[in-house]
Amino acid sequence: MSDARELPGWTHVYSGKVRDLYVPATTPDDDDDWTGDPLRRSRVVLVVASDRVSAFDHVLEPAIPGKGAVLTALTRWWFDQLPQVPNHLAYPEDDRLAGLAEIPAAVAERAMLCRTLDMFPIECVVRGYLTGSGWKEYQATGAIGGIRLPEGLANGDRLPEPIYTPAWKAPLGEHDENISYERTVELVGETVAEQLRALSLEIFTRASEIAEDRGLILADTKFEFGADRDTGIVTLADEVLTPDSSRYWDGEAYVTGATPELRMASFDKQIVRDWLAANWDQDDSERPPTLPHEIVEQTAERYQALVDRLTLGL
Structure with missing residues (x-):
């Protein structure tokens, strides 16, 4: 691999x-x-x-x-x-x-x-919009990660406020597991768990404002943190707010789109997710199919377009 x-x-x-x-x-x-x-x-x-x-x-x-x-x-x-x-x-x-x-x-x-750093085994997921696995969980339970949401929401709807829905970071080869905030307290202690939640929501709020200024919607993202070995300070690590770790949508398309598919015009790897979901049953006993050339090209183009929109304002 x-x-x-x-x-x-x-x-x-x-x-x-x-x-x-x-x-x-x-x-x-x-x-x-x-x-x-x-x-x-x-x-x-x-x-x-x-x-x-x-x-x-x-x-x-x-x-x-x-x-x-x-x-x-x-x-x-x-x-x-x-x-x-x-x-x-x-x-x-x-x-x-x-x-x-x-x-x-x-x-x-x-x-x-x-x-x-001494990394915490938590993926700190923040959702500002209802989509992806969160949409599936909401349809089934009316909640995400144990957080109850208003009835009648549709795929792609903006949430009343961003929510923190952590996951346990599984070893390579295993599936990450959505967990409750209470479980994060058990894993890392109450003080660190609260810092992870507060920092994640703070970063998401600031990043959403920056993205919005550039005509983009930050729908959701995930962060990873660790403790500085010299100071113990909770420290942001790994990739941050990239198209691999986040969902970015085009702001204008979101306002004018008539369907969820048109509203959620993405600048991330949603192209890959959609193609894979349509062409593979996610059977872990089988290797995923090879991505077609056009999917690879489109993904590369969307990644570069996101960088240009964010860093250059294009």
Whole structure:
């Protein structure tokens, strides 16, 4: 599944659905400090976004050309828009960067040098609109994640206010599981659980305002956080507000569209989700079908269009 490559001066330690992680190849002078998990022992990690694309918890083929660079550029841009929120980028003046190998040119456009965090096993999902798996759950129960919603809502409707519906982040190869807020308290403690909820809603609200100024609707998104190993501060990590982790809709289409399909004109990987849902029964015993060339091309175009709309105002 992984297309991780060898990088001079760096050791590959992990591959997720989309990202590959590397730590410095050099080890501390004291070998006793370098036992166990190298990612756990390292103070920095090189996060490299691949061009792989996933949907319904499966990595698909082929990859989306240029996707890794798009995700990285957009994540960096969002970090700049959210200066009040601590993030995991390594500071240039940080002493932990001394003596590190340079980021190889082959991955520079899709790599971020980050401080290692103790990650929380929670996907912090925020929904401003009713769609996707939330729509399915609402149809069945009238609620999402245990949060009761008004009766009579339709697919694509704006919610009265954004809601926080966390998920347990499953190991690679397993399905993430929607959980209640009370379950997050059991997993990470009441103080951290409340910080995750408050930060997620705060970031979503600010990002929605920025997107709206550019003619976009941020329908929903998910965040990941970890604890800074030096300070314990809850810190925003991984990709942020990208078309992989979020649903973006065209604002004008939402107002003028006569059907949910026209209203929810997307700038994300909904094209992939829709094609896969129509051509695969999501049987985990079978590999998902190969994406057609036109779906790959359309997805790449939509990703780039989102970057242009957000960062350039086009």
